[in-house]
Amino acid sequence: NDPFDDKPSDRGHIRKSRRKVYEDMTVHVIDILLRRNRTALHTVFINGESFRAVRWDRSGVVATEAINYVRRP
Secondary structure: OOOOOOOOOOOHHHHHHHHHHHHHHHHHHHHHHOOOOOEEEEEEEEOOOOOEEEEEEOOEEEEEEOOEEEOOO
């Protein structure tokens, strides 16, 4: 599940799954930012046939729109 997908979901388990993925990613990013003395971290989030470029810093996170790399290589 895409944690950056902001479409409302009627299913609670999908919403919980997205939140869990986001929280897990955040824990790892915070660890990297603290241990490596970085001000920002750039990552690529791959989810099925799409991906997002993500920038994390101490003020928050910014992610691109999902890009389908199968249809638009």
